[in-house]
Amino acid sequence: MRIRTFQRGAAVAAALTVGLALTGCSSGGGSDDGAASGGAEESCTNEIAKPDATQVSVWAWYPAFEKIVDQFNESHDDVQVCWTNAGQGADEYNKFSTAIEAGSGAPDVIMLESEVLPTYTILGSLEDLSAYGASELESQFTPGSWSDVSSGDAVYAIPVDGGPMGMLYRADIFEKYGVEPPTTWDDFAKAAQDLRDAGYEGYITNYPTNGNALNYALFAQAGWAPFEYDASAPETIGIDVATPESEQVLSYWKDLVDKDLVSTDDAFTSDYNTSLVDGTYAVYLAAAWGPGYLQGLSDADTDATWKAAPLPQWDEANPVQVNWGGSTFAVTTQADDKEAAYEVASGLFGTMDAWKSGIDDAALFPQWNEALQSDYFVNKKYDFFGGQQINSDVFLEAANGYQGFSFSPFQVYAYDQQTQALYDMVENDGDAATALQTIQDSLVQYAQQQGFTVQ
Amino acid sequence: MTTSSTTVGAPEAGAPAGRARPGGRRNASTSTIDSKRQWWGWLYVTPFTIVFLLFLVVPLAYAFWMSLHNKGIATGGQSVFVGIDNYTRAFTDPIFLAGLARVAKFVVVMVPIQIGLALLCALVLDTLATRLSKASRLLIFVPYAVPAVIGALMWGFLYSPRFGPAGDIFGLFGLDAPDFLSSSAIFGSLVNIVTWQWVGYYMIILYSALRTIDPSVYEAARIDGASGPQIALRIKVPMVSSSMVMVLVFSLIGTLQFFTEPTVLRSVAQGAIPSDYTPNMYAYSLAFSYSQFNYASTIAFALGIFVFIGSYIFLFATRKQSGLK
Numbered sequence: 001m002r003i004r005t006f007q008r009g010a011a012v013a014a015a016l017t018v019g020l021a022l023t024g025c026s027s028g029g030g031s032d033d034g035a036a037s038g039g040a041e042e043s044c045t046n047e048i049a050k051p052d053a054t055q056v057s058v059w060a061w062y063p064a065f066e067k068i069v070d071q072f073n074e075s076h077d078d079v080q081v082c083w084t085n086a087g088q089g090a091d092e093y094n095k096f097s098t099a100i101e102a103g104s105g106a107p108d109v110i111m112l113e114s115e116v117l118p119t120y121t122i123l124g125s126l127e128d129l130s131a132y133g134a135s136e137l138e139s140q141f142t143p144g145s146w147s148d149v150s151s152g153d154a155v156y157a158i159p160v161d162g163g164p165m166g167m168l169y170r171a172d173i174f175e176k177y178g179v180e181p182p183t184t185w186d187d188f189a190k191a192a193q194d195l196r197d198a199g200y201e202g203y204i205t206n207y208p209t210n211g212n213a214l215n216y217a218l219f220a221q222a223g224w225a226p227f228e229y230d231a232s233a234p235e236t237i238g239i240d241v242a243t244p245e246s247e248q249v250l251s252y253w254k255d256l257v258d259k260d261l262v263s264t265d266d267a268f269t270s271d272y273n274t275s276l277v278d279g280t281y282a283v284y285l286a287a288a289w290g291p292g293y294l295q296g297l298s299d300a301d302t303d304a305t306w307k308a309a310p311l312p313q314w315d316e317a318n319p320v321q322v323n324w325g326g327s328t329f330a331v332t333t334q335a336d337d338k339e340a341a342y343e344v345a346s347g348l349f350g351t352m353d354a355w356k357s358g359i360d361d362a363a364l365f366p367q368w369n370e371a372l373q374s375d376y377f378v379n380k381k382y383d384f385f386g387g388q389q390i391n392s393d394v395f396l397e398a399a400n401g402y403q404g405f406s407f408s409p410f411q412v413y414a415y416d417q418q419t420q421a422l423y424d425m426v427e428n429d430g431d432a433a434t435a436l437q438t439i440q441d442s443l444v445q446y447a448q449q450q451g452f453t454v455q
Numbered sequence: 456m457t458t459s460s461t462t463v464g465a466p467e468a469g470a471p472a473g474r475a476r477p478g479g480r481r482n483a484s485t486s487t488i489d490s491k492r493q494w495w496g497w498l499y500v501t502p503f504t505i506v507f508l509l510f511l512v513v514p515l516a517y518a519f520w521m522s523l524h525n526k527g528i529a530t531g532g533q534s535v536f537v538g539i540d541n542y543t544r545a546f547t548d549p550i551f552l553a554g555l556a557r558v559a560k561f562v563v564v565m566v567p568i569q570i571g572l573a574l575l576c577a578l579v580l581d582t583l584a585t586r587l588s589k590a591s592r593l594l595i596f597v598p599y600a601v602p603a604v605i606g607a608l609m610w611g612f613l614y615s616p617r618f619g620p621a622g623d624i625f626g627l628f629g630l631d632a633p634d635f636l637s638s639s640a641i642f643g644s645l646v647n648i649v650t651w652q653w654v655g656y657y658m659i660i661l662y663s664a665l666r667t668i669d670p671s672v673y674e675a676a677r678i679d680g681a682s683g684p685q686i687a688l689r690i691k692v693p694m695v696s697s698s699m700v701m702v703l704v705f706s707l708i709g710t711l712q713f714f715t716e717p718t719v720l721r722s723v724a725q726g727a728i729p730s731d732y733t734p735n736m737y738a739y740s741l742a743f744s745y746s747q748f749n750y751a752s753t754i755a756f757a758l759g760i761f762v763f764i765g766s767y768i769f770l771f772a773t774r775k776q777s778g779l780k
Contacts, residue, residue: 094743101748122528123746210725235529269723271617409528412744416730423726427638451527 044082049073051080054337056344059086059096060111060329063292064361068354072347079340081348089113090412099334100125108335109345112157113327114148115213115407120330121156121231122409127331128154132342145367147404149328151231157328158346159367161358163287164398165217165311165322166390168294172305173200173282181309185252188312192261195282205283206275207253208267209422212415214285217322218253219246220405222314227408228455237408238455239443242436250422250432257426264426273297277304285311287324288395292363295384308390310398321401326367352376365395372399410446417442522752534749541753551754554734555761558711565646566706572650573657573702578687580658581665592662596655603652607719610648615723636724648716653709657702664698665691700777704766711762714739734758 046069048055058081062068069083084107086092093116099105100123112120120126134155138146145159169181174191177198182188192204208214219226222245228238256262263281265272275281277300284290294306313319329345331338349355355371358364359380366372378396381387408414417439425435447454525537545551576595580588598606613619614635621632635644668691676686692699714735721728730744731737734754742751770777 090744097743097746101746119746237529266723266725269615270612271615271723274617410745416740416744419725420729423638427726447529449527451529 043084045085046070046073046081046083048080048082050077053078053080054340055080055082056109056335056337056341057082057084057107058109058111058329058344058348059084059092059107061085061088061092062111062327062358062362062364064357067357067361068348071351071354071357072344075351076343076347079343081344093119093412096120096125096332104334106332106334108332108337108341110330110332111160111327112330113325114145114157114159115216115325115411117149117156117328117330118229118231118407118409119411121151122234125333126156127333127335127338127341128156129158129331129342129345130155132339134158134342134346137346140369142367142369142372142399142402144323144399144402144404145326145328148326154231156231157330160327160329160349161289161364162367162399162402163289163323163325163365164395164402165285165287165324166290166394166398167309167311168284168286168290169307169309170279170282170304171307172303173202173279176200181307182312183310184316185312185314189252189256189261192256193259196261200282202275202280202282203263204256204261205281205285206263206265206267206272207257208272209264209426210419211267212418213324214267215418215422216405217287217324218285219249221311221320221322222246222249223320224249225406227406229406229408234409235451236453236455237447239408239440239447241440241443242433246436247432250425250436254425254432258429274299277301279304287326288365288391288399289325289363291382291384291390295363306385308385308388308394310394319401321398321403323398323402323405326365365399367399372396408443410450413446414439414443417446518752519756521749522756525749526747528746541750542757544750545753545757548754550731551734551737551757554731554737555758558713558733560642561646561713562707562710564642565649565710566703568646569650569653569657569706570699570703572654573661574692574699576654576658577661577665578691580662581691582683582687592659595658598652598654599656601652603715604719606652607648607716610644610651611720611723614644614720636720636727638727641720641724641727645713645716645720648720649710649713653706657706660698660702661695664695668694696776700770700773703773704769707769708762708766711758711765734761 044055044057046066049070050073053076056079058069060083065083065085069081073080086095086107092111096106096110100120106125117126130153135153137155137158138150141159142162145162149155149157149159167181171181173195174181177195177200179191179194179198180187182191188204195204216226224243224245226239226241226243226246228240229236253262257264263275265275274297276284277294277297279301284294286293291306291308310319311322329348331341331345335341349358349366349368349371352371352374355364355366355368355374356376358366359371359377366377371377378392379389380391382390421435421438424430424438425432444454522541523536523538524534525541526534580592601609614621616622616632616634616636619632619635621635625632633640635641672690672694673686676690681689712735713733717728717732718736718739721730721732730740735758738751738754738758741747741754
């Protein structure tokens with residue numbers, strides 16, 4: 001016993017020493033001695049081209065982002081970007097929340113999806129950029145994306161990319177079984193049945209109970225607006241989740257699930273990823289970043305033929321466009337030099353060169369009109385879709401039709417509740433109205449607990 | 456599961472009681488040599504004390520301070536002193552209580568399975584003295600050497616309906632494989648992962664305790680006509696009871712603090728494992744996903760109180776077996 005304890009102690013001591021040594025090493029050697037503005041000395045993933053300039057720390061998880069950072073640093077003499085990938089989505093948000101609570105440790109500029117902006121504006125963690133001239137940029141961005149980042153006169157982030165939705169489908173499967181790709185949701189349900197009747201063994205698509213923002217978008221297409229929230233009156237919130245619109249959409253999917261025409265696998269697992277590309281699902285209801293996601297998946301059918309089409313509509317005469325995902329750059333209130341941070345937030349994706357790289361290497365969908373309307377983007381042919389010009393065919397119209405969406409200031413909680421309620425509905429054969437009412441009740445209770453006046 | 460926090464105090468539980476400690480109280484009158492010795496003693500424990508204070512006592516005190524305050528997200532981030540309000544809320548919070556009930560169920564099911572298997576393996580390996588026994592000892596222990604996160608990820612793939620082997624195996628008999636990640640099966644799937652991971656570790660502890668027993672005891676028992684199973688049950692098991700108690704405490708505390716495996720499996724089964732599946736996971740999501748650091752501290756402390764009471768009752772009930780009495 002004694003000896004074992006001692007050995008354990010020695011091991012712990014050794015581990016501590018090594019740990020201290022490593023920390024010492026990274027903080028001493030990793031960063032340059034230039035004027036780091038982030039308070040603590042940070043180590044960057046990229047090389048700083050001009051060490052004497054003001055440094056602005058950036059957290060972002062865009063693919064192939066280093067090239068864009070290097071372009072920015074080479075073209076700027078007064079400001080240099082020090083970029084770190086702090087994890088994707090929730091991983092980064094957890095770190096940011098911790099840094100907010102701690103009062104230090106947040107980057108100067110942070111990549112946030114538009115759906116979490118209210119979560120951080122209510123904590124007072126994001127700088128109002130209108131003081132630095134951001135309001136003048138409004139005309140340079142799509143109206144939907146601008147409405148997502150602004151609240152009255154205040155502007156809390158600069159839009160970067162968006163996720164207007166479309167329908168990606170396996171043209172070869174539809175052709176093989178002699179079914180026409182649907183344009184309305186009624187057609188979609190019929191096509192699901194026709195494919196099955198014709199002998200197709202997969203599912204027309206998957207309805208993930210953890211499909212957070214996707215499910216929001218599908219509800220929103222029927223006119224669902226669950227939250228009424230304005231950053232200028234942060235104590236009040238309107239919560240209206242269980243509405244006829246959401247019930248209509250959820251009942252529609254529940255019906256397809258009951259008939260076993262649509263699967264209910266969790267999204268973003270390796271099972272789901274494989275099913276997307278191996279012919280298990282005939283349709284991928286996708287955002288504009290979806291094609292990039294598909295191309296990165298392995299085990300794909302080699303003879304698959306993908307095509308893009310507009311998202312099916314409830315009412316073909318009055319099409320409604322929706323958005324799934326999309327990200328922005330915000331300046332945190334912890335930033336030392338906010339002027340410089342704003343220059344970075346608005347400038348990183350502020351050139352056509354940066355966007356060429358964003359479009360080609362990272363499959364981003366620009367919200368910046370100059371890139372969005374450029375011939376380069378509009379007429380780009382995608383090999384993955386057999387040369388189809390998916391932007392002009394599908395996504396540009398979807399992006400222009402998007403009007404913006406109001407998220408809650410506790411969006412992660414709202415998503416978790418939704419996942420739970422939808423899963424219970426599917427698993428225990430519940431009905432749509434009960435599931436939506438469960439979400440509604442838990443959100444109202446939560447909001448009251450947090451000190452909101454619920455309207 | 457984390458048992459590292461408990462190992463600091465644990466060897467005491469297993470140490471033989473009543474051993475005369477060197478340097479006792481014989482010379483109560485303090486001579487210069489003694490006081491010098493004491494002074495040096497403090498110097499020796501300083502490195503430990505600093506680390507202990509800095510990384511355990513101070514964070515604990517800070518967390519406790521936080522648990523007495525509240526900060527609603529709508530109220531402009533103002534921290535308000537609320538006394539024990541958070542604790543009243545925690546002990547009436549249906550989510551926290553449901554999480555506690557769930558880990559209690561894990562304790563009831565998982566702990567006996569783990570300890571039973573570990574004891575069985577240790578007893579069998581103790582009677583065998585072949586090369587095979589050495590190899591199997593190592594093989595049973597290997598899962599413990601796999602980091603918990605990697606182990607859980609691996610099992611996530613094994614359970615996967617598409618990539619896992621279950622489909623093929625059940626297919627041989629013309630059956631449909633069960634979905635190990637559905638809400639009805641997830642409990643058993645988690646029990647399986649944890650058991651797989653920890654049986655080897657408990658087995659090694661029990662096995663080494665068995666090796667310290669003087670073989671002449673067995674010889675005497677055999678002369679008295681005891682059979683193999685009788686020796687195992689009547690002699691070996693009682694003689695390693697203090698190690699058994701230690702292993703049980705490890706297992707109990709680890710299970711009450713259940714976190715790693717369900718958190719990792721959640722990435723492939725978000726519906727079956729909610730973010731508040733266990734009290735520890737609840738505290739984690741409150742703090743890092745919902746920015747409620749104050750209430751998260753309260754939940755963590757409330758869980759700590761339960762673990763403390765649970766372990767205390769257990770140690771008190773087994774004080775005879777553990778040699779603490």
